[in-house]
Each structure stands twice: as C-alpha cells, then as structure tokens.
Amino acid sequence: MKKFLAWLLFVILIYSIQSSFLSLVYFHGIGPDMLLLMTCSAGFLKGKKLGSFYGFLFGLFEDAASGTFFGINAFTQLLVGYLCGIFSNRVLNDSFGLSVVAGFLNTLISFVIIEVIIMLLGYRFDIIAHLQFRLGPLLCYNVVFAWPVHCAVKWMFNKTDEKK
C-alpha cells in the first residue's frame, strides 16, 4: 500500500510538473509526455509483465487526468511497456543512449498508434501538419527528458524496493 501511495504521489508530481510547469515551454501547445517515458523506463527496468502493468496504470491516470479519449493512453502505454519489457534483459538498462533512443522510438510508436485509433474513431485530420506540429516537438521534448525521467524512475524503484 505504501509503495502504491508512493508511486501515486510520484505520478501525480510528475504529471503536475508536466502540465503546470513545463507548460511554460510548450511549443504550439505540445510538451513532453513524461508518463510515456516513465513507462519506457519501467519496462526496461522491470520486464514486460510489470512494464505493461505500470504502463497501463500510468496511461489510465493520464487518460483520467487529461480528459482525452478514455483508454487511449492506457492502451498505448500498455503496449509500450510490454515492448520495452521484451528488451529488458537484452540491453544495458543504465545506458544514456538507450533511454534516449527508446524515448524517441516509443514516442513514434505511441504517436502512430494514437493517430490510427483517432482515424478509426472517424476523425479526419491533416497528417502532414500533425507530423510537423505535433510529432516533431513531441519527439524533441521526449528525447530531452528521456534521461532525467529514466533516472527519476530508477531512483523511485530503488527507493520503493528498498522499503520492501
């Protein structure tokens, strides 16, 4: 329970920073998706089972907090957590390069999945404009924040596991 509360507080804090502080540096209304980056890190550090579970919870929280299509982030982050978990025992978890590359690729994957779902829901939009004004800034921000978020998640796991 303590672990859950600690993680809940951590997620709330990270999401609050993302939505209230980093909004000062949003570009065209786009900022970093730190919960997605947390999912990546959780997947790499804890494997596919826990990675997908954490991803699901983070995504669910993000869905509820952001008011987007319910389940869309839970869905994508579940997949991202699972995908990262697959590689958890094949790569060096502490690598700076890994977190950055993973952040980049997972942002891309997540973006594509969300765009496809939105299209399946019947919405039409200009894909080129989305790539230019949404994916571009999102990739840049996530690449920048990938390593700090990875360090924070790792620190959090160390703390909660120690308590356990």
Add this chain to the structure above:
Amino acid sequence: MSRIRQDSDSRKTTWVFVAVVVSLFLVIFLAARGQLNPILTNSTVITALAPFQRAISWAGDKINGATTTVWEIATVYYQNKELKEEVFALRQQNLQAAEYVAENIRLQEMLNYKHAAVQFDLMPAKVIGRESSTWTSVISINRGSSDGIKPNMPVVTEKGLVGVITDVSPVASRVQLLLDSRFSVGTLVQRPESRVAGIVQGNPSDAMLPQMINIPRNSDIIVGDTIVTSGFGGVFPKGLMVGSVATVKNDSGGLLEIAYINTAVDFQKLEDVMIITASREAPPQPLTPPKQTPGTETDKDGNLIGGDGKK
C-alpha cells in the same frame, strides 16, 4: 519440468496481455461513443491533481517571473539601445509629419490665394536657396525659363509682395526681395481718405524694415496704415499687399517724410512663393443691394415689403 512451466506461464501471460489489449481497444471505442462511463471519473483525478498543479504552477510562475526579470536585466542594455534607435526614428518620422502638415497648410493658403486672385496667373515655386549677403536679400527658386519665367516678374505669397525676378536660368531663378536695398516699388496707402503715394525700397540700416520714401510732409499717413502697390511703373500690378506702417519720421531734408514698413510677408519663413506670370484687370465686384432699415425693406421694383405695404 521448469522450462515447461516457464513456457506455460509465458503463454498464459501473452494470452492475458492480448485479452487486456483487446479489452482496452474496445473500451476506447465504447468510451468514445459514450457507451461506457469509467468508474474513476475525470473529476476525481482532477480533484486529486489540483493542489499539486496549483502549487507547481505557483512555483512555475515565480520561477518564470524571476527568470524573466533576470533576462530583462541582462538584455536591458540592448533593449535600451534599440529603444533609443526607435525613439530617434520616430522623432525623425514625427518631424517629417510636422513638416508635411506645415507644407500642407502653406500650400492650402497659396491655393486659396490663387482662387481669390483671379486677375493673376500664378505659378507656384519653392525656395531652394537664400543668399546670406549683408547688403542684399536674394533667394533662389526652383522655376526658370523652361517654366516660362522671365525677369521682372513679381513674386508674391498669399500674404503679399515678396520681390521680383532678377536673373533667370532654365531651371531656377533669382528673386530680389523687398528687403534688398536695390529694390523699389511704387506704393500707396490703401486707406480711402489718404491714398498717399510713395516708393518702398530696401533699408540699408535695417534690412527687416523697408522704408517708404517721397511722402509729402503734409500727408496724413499714420502708423498702422496698410501699404499696397500702386501699379505705377508697370512691373508690379496694383493692389499687392506690401505691409503696414510701423513708424513715420521726417526726412533729413525737412520737406518729406519716411515711413518704415512692417512687411506683410515674414521673410524668415519663406518656403513657397508664387510668381505672377500674367496679370489683368480684376473683374468688377458683383453689385450687392445696400442694407435696408428694418421695417422699410423694398423689393427690386421698389415696392414696400412688410408693415402696411405687406403683400
């Protein structure tokens, strides 16, 4: 045995994962169509998030304010420099605008004069130079022989006489001002009871105060009388305003008087002038019926209007 169990676990996990993915996929569509209301409503999460967001937002604002202040202090030198440049540019612009306004007023007045002075053919000209000699007062204007300008053409403004064309080149001309000691023009007092004639010429002692000479001692010229050109001599048409009498003094010979004239034209502010290229007799003023005493008005046939004779 262990590997078989591991494989079984892995397969089970995969199936669970697939089931969750499919369920979530359905949830997305159902929620998007409003057929599913999540238990964990948005408002609950928003309520939980609000204090954190408020605190972080407050901190963010403070940090943003501090960084903005630091940045402004760091850039104040360059900002100041830019602002100075902008102020300079705006002053220039302002000056130019004021110049245009003044020019517009001058040209408007000239145009009014041109409309009023129908007996003259006027050509506008711009003063392009002024000689700074002590004894002479001469200006250069931007009209020359190519514009039809000839020597001895009078130069005026809407306020009065300026001078006369002395030298003409194809593109510019030189104008001898009323203030020049070599200049002279036949004038008379405009006041109907006086009509004293004299010659106005430049005053070598005080260039800004030309003098009217050849005034008989017994004339009734007084300070404030308006002096206009007499038309004698043929160079200057009759009726051009010269100025007003400032002082009247006795001539050293004792038989004549000298009147010093305040010129109608301000020669310090001479920018635009008009050249009289041709002049003719002014058309007669339209006749206006004299004012009639109230109660005794008559119509054009002499019949009484109003009172007993009211029609």
